Amino acid sequence: MTNExxxxxxxxxxxxxxxxxxxxxxEILRGSAEEPEDWPRIAVESGYADSEEEYxxxxxxxxxxxxxxxVRERERADDQQLIHAVRAMDDCERxxxxxxxxxxxxxxxxxxxxxxxxxGAREIAAREPDGDLERRVVSLSARAVDLADERDELSATVDxxxxxxxxxxxxxxxxxxxxxxxxxxxxxxxxxxxxxGTVQVLGAEDxxxxxxxxxxxxxxxxxxxxxxxxxxxxxxxxxxxxxxLAGKLALAARADHYSGEYREVLHxxxxxxxxTIRARAASEEVNANE
Amino acid sequence: xxDPDLPVGVERRSFDGETRxxxxxxxxxxxxxxxxxxxxxPERSKLGGMLELGFDAGLSGGExxxxxxxxxxxxxxxxxxxxxxxxxxxxxxxxxxxLLDVAESRDRLxxxxxxxxxxxxxxxxxxRDLDAIVQDxxxxxxxxxxxxxxxxxxxxxxxxLAVKARSEDVTADPDDVFADVLAELRGTYEVLETExxxxxxxxxxxxxxxxx
Numbered sequence: 001m002t003n004e005x006x007x008x009x010x011x012x013x014x015x016x017x018x019x020x021x022x023x024x025x026x027e028i029l030r031g032s033a034e035e036p037e038d039w040p041r042i043a044v045e046s047g048y049a050d051s052e053e054e055y056x057x058x059x060x061x062x063x064x065x066x067x068x069x070x071v072r073e074r075e076r077a078d079d080q081q082l083i084h085a086v087r088a089m090d091d092c093e094r095x096x097x098x099x100x101x102x103x104x105x106x107x108x109x110x111x112x113x114x115x116x117x118x119x120g121a122r123e124i125a126a127r128e129p130d131g132d133l134e135r136r137v138v139s140l141s142a143r144a145v146d147l148a149d150e151r152d153e154l155s156a157t158v159d160x161x162x163x164x165x166x167x168x169x170x171x172x173x174x175x176x177x178x179x180x181x182x183x184x185x186x187x188x189x190x191x192x193x194x195x196x197g198t199v200q201v202l203g204a205e206d207x208x209x210x211x212x213x214x215x216x217x218x219x220x221x222x223x224x225x226x227x228x229x230x231x232x233x234x235x236x237x238x239x240x241x242x243x244x245l246a247g248k249l250a251l252a253a254r255a256d257h258y259s260g261e262y263r264e265v266l267h268x269x270x271x272x273x274x275x276t277i278r279a280r281a282a283s284e285e286v287n288a289n290e
Numbered sequence: 291x292x293d294p295d296l297p298v299g300v301e302r303r304s305f306d307g308e309t310r311x312x313x314x315x316x317x318x319x320x321x322x323x324x325x326x327x328x329x330x331x332p333e334r335s336k337l338g339g340m341l342e343l344g345f346d347a348g349l350s351g352g353e354x355x356x357x358x359x360x361x362x363x364x365x366x367x368x369x370x371x372x373x374x375x376x377x378x379x380x381x382x383x384x385x386x387x388x389l390l391d392v393a394e395s396r397d398r399l400x401x402x403x404x405x406x407x408x409x410x411x412x413x414x415x416x417x418r419d420l421d422a423i424v425q426d427x428x429x430x431x432x433x434x435x436x437x438x439x440x441x442x443x444x445x446x447x448x449x450x451l452a453v454k455a456r457s458e459d460v461t462a463d464p465d466d467v468f469a470d471v472l473a474e475l476r477g478t479y480e481v482l483e484t485e486x487x488x489x490x491x492x493x494x495x496x497x498x499x500x501x502x
Contacts, residue, residue, distance in 0.1 A: 012414045028402070033414035036442050040417060056375055056398060063400040063415070068390055070403045074383040164383045262384070271460035278461045 011039045013048045013058070024062040029070055074164045079188040082165050085158050086179035092151035099144035106137050118148045167262045168252035172270065173227060180223050181249065192250075192257035199253075200224065200246035224249065229274050234281050244273045296341060298351030299372030305329045311338055313371035316395040319364055332490045335365040336426050336452035339490035345483055345498055348448040349373075353421035356442050358406040358435060359428065361385045363392035369424060370399040377416045379404050381427075406435050409442070419444040425451045430458055433474035436499075440478045443501050449479055451497040452487065468495045475499060 012027040040052040049055035100121040107114035107124045110133065114120060124141040127134075155176070162175035166188055170178040184202045185191035191199070201208050203223030210216040221230055221242035233241040248270040255263050296302070296311075303312045305322040311330040322329045332342035341347060352374045360366040360378035362385040370376040375398045380386045386403050393399040404412045406427050420442045427435055432453050443449065453471050455464035472481060479499035487494040 010414065028415055031414045032410045034410055036413040036416055036418035038417055038419065039415070059400055059415070060393075060397050063402060064390060064393055067386060067401045067403045071383045071386050071390065074403075075387070163381075167382065167384060271456060275461050 009033045009035055009037065011037065011042055012062075013039070013043050013055075014046065016048065018048060018058055021062065021065050024058075025066040025069055028062055028066040074160065077161045077164050079165050079182050082158065082161050082179050083183040083187070085154055085161060086176070086183050089151055089154035089158060092147050092154060096144050096147035096151055099140065099147065103137060103141040103144055107141065110134055110137055118145065121145050121148075166253065166256035167260070168255045168266060169249065171262070172252045172267060173224070173249060177223065177226055181253070184223060188253065188257050192253045194250065194253075196243075196247040196250035199250045200242055221246075229270075233274075233278060237277050237280055240277050241274065244277060245270065248273075295344065295346070297347075297349040297353075297372050300330070300341065300351070300368075301327070303327055303329075311341060313368045315367060315371035318367045318392050319362075330368045335368065336487060336491055336494060336496070337365050337424055337450060338368065339487045339494075340450065340452070340485075340496040340498075343485060343487070343489065343496065345450075345485065345496055347422075347450055347498060348500075349422060354417065354419075355422045355424060356416055356420050356439065357424045357426075358439060359426040360389055360401070361426075362388035363401075365424070365426065366399065367392045367396065370396045373422075374398060375417075376400065377402060377412075379406050379412060379416075381405050406439065407431065409438050413441070416442055418442055420447055422448045422450060425449065426454075428454050428457045432457065433471045436475060437478045440501055445501060447501065448482075449497070449499040449501075451475075451499065452491070453495040453497060455493040455495070464493045464495075471495070472497070478502060 010033065012024070012031050016023055016027060040055045043049050043055040044052055049058055096118060100118050101116070103124060104114055104116045104120050111124070114124060121141040121144040124138055125145050127138050129135040129138040158179050159175040162170040162178045166178055166182065169181065173181065181199065181202060182188050182191055185194060201219050201222045204219040204221065207216060207219035211218045220239040224230055224242060224245055227245060229245050230238055230242050248266055251266055255261065255266065300311060300313055302309050303324060305324060311332065312324070312327040313330055314326045315328065317323050317328050321331065330338045332339040351372050355369055355373045355376045357366045357369060357376060357378045360380040363378065366376065366378045366389070377400050378389060378393065379402050380389055381404065383403065386401065389401050393401040402412050402415060407429070418441070421444060423439055423443055425432070425436055429435070432451070436449055436451055453468060455467040458467045458471065472484065475481060475497070478501065480502050481497060481499045483498040485496050487496045
């Protein structure tokens, strides 16, 4: 272990003017380090503070300021922002995959060992191009990789914003599914006004209309299929699981829209209901073995 | 009045004829107070429950602490009362708003709106060689959170962990969940003590561990 951290592992205070709270805010919120260090000692040695006590005083002021700004920003986020973020995320993913596919196909004609997918595009993008055509292949791959990275950033944003917009729904469904449900409904308020049967089949509109025109059985679930409670339940109980989950999701959306408070009891109820549904499989197994 | 098993700054005191744990600091959530002392309810706080049940937490007072899952700051306010510099990590904005009020009145409590699953997003702020990590996060992968945050802990530091069985798998038997979590923890930590917290917190396991 060296005494001085390298530049890639610097503390939040490095190169910071102690009077500049806004710069400190940006560093605390957006900075990162692979490993922690003895920051109070380093801060004193580098002259950021005269003593560790002074360092802690400044850290206190800076963390409170930064965290207050971030809380304000996150609480201001609304359902429409969340919808934009999740739709943009899907667009980036689709386009990134399309471009990566095109790039891989082209690269296969130029390089021997070109791999498919985003990972393959990442390898090609790191190459030193030889000549104009290869430069185009490498550049195209780099664009695909950038889009895939943007998709990951958007996903992280959805993870952050969804709990602020809809704490109950995000906790119950996970941030991504919560965002998709809100997007499919067109907003948190429209979602809160939907009956649970509609929530259950959101995202399965094609199947629903096929059913309504008499061509197909009724869909058991829409986008909520991605939830572990549905997908992880055996097929013959999935209808029950989807119905139970949709019921609680509808209540969660209403709690989020009309009160905004976290309601532990909603989540407890759902867990109990799921345990009951899944116990069916277990008890039938026991019966079958007897 | 002081108890040899409790950290300096934590005492058993009488509130309305009932003996309860207490720390000295500004009141936070409407808890009963007696002069500077304020009651620390074991049913509202997992760490309070662990101390009430007699866990050997290895705390003596004045420690440097990282608190993961600070929520609105109920427990972390008591920790900051008896500990030294205390870093409080919470992921959700709404409870963090309340945590900020708690931190305003405690000058060695540092609130951070961060994801405890991603320590690299706060390793540039939180120092290394900490005396203790207190972990109370209601998310799946609680052992992974403890493992990833081990980098902050001194070699003889303590992990004080409350495992919530329902956060891992609501349908599994809590005992199975606890066994899995402990097995994963043992990759990084030596587990010193475990006990169910059911008297105060249903389906929770208290764990004291130290880095291997």
